[in-house]
Amino acid sequence: xxxxxxxxxxxxxxxxxxxxxxxxxxxxxxxxxxxxxxxxxxxxxxxxxxxxxxxxxxxxxxxxxxxxxxxxxxxxxxxxxxxxxxxxxxxxxxxxxxxxxxxxxxxxxxxxxx
Amino acid sequence: xxxxxxxxxxxxxxxxxxxxxxxxxxxxxxxxxxxxxxxxxxxxxxxxxxxxxxxxxxxxxxxxxxxxxxxxxxxxxxxxxxxxxxxxxxxxxxxxxxxxxxxxxxxxxx
Numbered sequence: 596x597x598x599x600x601x602x603x604x605x606x607x608x609x610x611x612x613x614x615x616x617x618x619x620x621x622x623x624x625x626x627x628x629x630x631x632x633x634x635x636x637x638x639x640x641x642x643x644x645x646x647x648x649x650x651x652x653x654x655x656x657x658x659x660x661x662x663x664x665x666x667x668x669x670x671x672x673x674x675x676x677x678x679x680x681x682x683x684x685x686x687x688x689x690x691x692x693x694x695x696x697x698x699x700x701x702x703x704x705x706x707x708x709x
Numbered sequence: 710x711x712x713x714x715x716x717x718x719x720x721x722x723x724x725x726x727x728x729x730x731x732x733x734x735x736x737x738x739x740x741x742x743x744x745x746x747x748x749x750x751x752x753x754x755x756x757x758x759x760x761x762x763x764x765x766x767x768x769x770x771x772x773x774x775x776x777x778x779x780x781x782x783x784x785x786x787x788x789x790x791x792x793x794x795x796x797x798x799x800x801x802x803x804x805x806x807x808x809x810x811x812x813x814x815x816x817x818x819x
Contacts, residue, residue, distance in 0.1 A: 705750070
């Protein structure tokens with residue numbers, strides 16, 4: 596596709612439910628990142644994939660958060676037993692290769708836990 | 710851990726003014742520094758990428774500079790327009806992740 600695509604754009608869920616957020620990176624980009632942004636704050640790192648493997652998951656806040664990228668393209672961020680504090684904008688980015696290339700972000704998924 | 714700070718947090722200028730946004734980072738061992746624009750409720754749009762070996766990059770009315778040794782980057786916007794109103798974020802890449810500042814909220818008054 597032309598850019599990074601994230602679906603859904605908005606998600607409202609009840610406390611305790613399970614949610615999945617999807618990211619379609621730019622075709623051919625091997626590096627994929629997930630970030631979380633709270634209102635008025637800068638994005639905070641969650642996880643980085645190089646190909647199919649999670650090269651750095653040090654930003655995942657706890658074991659309720661998990662992400663996969665089984666074929667090295669589309670990635671899914673999974674949140675179990677959602678809490679109100681999980682409400683935020685979830686951003687995905689991709690780049691042709693890690694570290695020294697430009698990162699392109701999607702439009703984000705606004706998650707609201709009620 | 711890399712800490713990124715952006716000053717000022719908010720800025721309001723009349724249309725046509727030139728302005729400078731500041732970004733500082735604590736760890737000079739970066740691969741690159743990237744400037745982004747974010748409109749309310751939207752994702753991030755990449756503006757400029759400066760590699761660690763470069764001093765500056767230009768795109769249209771935007772010019773970004775990088776001084777690794779002092780841990781600073783600036784984004785210069787010439788002849789500001791109301792359409793430039795947005796939040797501007799800088800991000801320092803140290804390999805596996807980008808470290809973001811909290812942004813500068815810019816308002817250009819017509």
